[in-house]
Amino acid sequence: MTDVDVEREQRPVSPLNVSSRSTHIEWTTNLLRHIALRVLLPLIILLFLWQSIVIAARGEGLIDVLESFVVLLTRGDSEGHTLAQHIALSMLRVSIGFLLAIGTAVPLGIAVGRYKRVSLLFGPVIEATRPIPPIAWIPISILIFRGGTMSAQIFIIWIGAFFPVLLNTIAGVRRTSPVHLDVASTFGAREWQVLQKVVLPSAAPEVFAGLRIGFGIGWMCLVAAEMIGGGPGLGYLIIAANQTGDTGQMIFSMLLIGLIGFTITSVFLKAERRALIWQRDVSI
Numbered sequence: 001m002t003d004v005d006v007e008r009e010q011r012p013v014s015p016l017n018v019s020s021r022s023t024h025i026e027w028t029t030n031l032l033r034h035i036a037l038r039v040l041l042p043l044i045i046l047l048f049l050w051q052s053i054v055i056a057a058r059g060e061g062l063i064d065v066l067e068s069f070v071v072l073l074t075r076g077d078s079e080g081h082t083l084a085q086h087i088a089l090s091m092l093r094v095s096i097g098f099l100l101a102i103g104t105a106v107p108l109g110i111a112v113g114r115y116k117r118v119s120l121l122f123g124p125v126i127e128a129t130r131p132i133p134p135i136a137w138i139p140i141s142i143l144i145f146r147g148g149t150m151s152a153q154i155f156i157i158w159i160g161a162f163f164p165v166l167l168n169t170i171a172g173v174r175r176t177s178p179v180h181l182d183v184a185s186t187f188g189a190r191e192w193q194v195l196q197k198v199v200l201p202s203a204a205p206e207v208f209a210g211l212r213i214g215f216g217i218g219w220m221c222l223v224a225a226e227m228i229g230g231g232p233g234l235g236y237l238i239i240a241a242n243q244t245g246d247t248g249q250m251i252f253s254m255l256l257i258g259l260i261g262f263t264i265t266s267v268f269l270k271a272e273r274r275a276l277i278w279q280r281d282v283s284i
Contacts, residue, residue, distance in 0.1 A: 109169025
């Protein structure tokens with residue numbers, strides 16, 4: 001052993017290097033644990049349940065669904081529509097309906113939650129129409145939008161997303177602390193300033209929760225609304241696969257709908273964490 005090697009072995013290790021290495025190992029361990037618990041374990045459970053049902057019912061297995069996925073990507077469905085067309089049109093419909101729900105439900109929720117006269121006027125109407133399932137509006141939407149199937153579908157999505165956003169906004173506005181309102185009034189704040197600086201920040205957690213719930217219900221309503229027709233879409237793809245007897249394609253479409261919904265919900269959660277810094281316990 002040379003003198004250089006002896007000097008290298010006797011050289012003390014910097015505490016900063018040890019701390020940095022320990023932090024890196026801990027971060028890697030937490031990342032792997034997160035992936036295992038949030039991705040791999042649910043996927044394994046899903047595949048296990050799926051194969052159990054396949055064995056019991058002699059249905060379509062994983063290989064059949066993967067083959068249907070390849071066919072959709074390369075050749076499209078039985079009518080020649082590609083998978084990208086189905087996804088794009090479904091996302092377009094749900095985006096329009098969801099944005100309309102936000103544009104109508106949030107202002108109305110603020111007005112109902114903030115002003116007693118507006119609550120007395122719209123409260124009974126809201127409570128009377130809220131229990132009606134969105135799917136029950138499909139025949140009426142067809143009558144209202146004669147020949148406009150896409151408009152009818154957007155209307156169903158709007159109905160599904162409207163009430164969760166509305167009710168959560170009302171609850172958030174009414175949850176505003178009276179102390180904060182009194183302080184704003186004492187300092188001479190005008191009504192629009194109270195809404196902007198006190199009411200909206202206080203109601204933000206409930207509004208974000210309503211947006212997540214509203215989008216989930218709107219996404220489910222989209223699939224049901226597309227089953228009435230109106231061209232390509234993920235819901236329409238399920239019906240087309242059922243009519244042609246392609247069970248693998250039908251199951252893949254169902255899994256894809258769930259995956260897209262889960263992905264968009266995760267995006268909402270990340271946006272909520274960034275917008276509401278004080279809310280750190282938000283999860284799926």
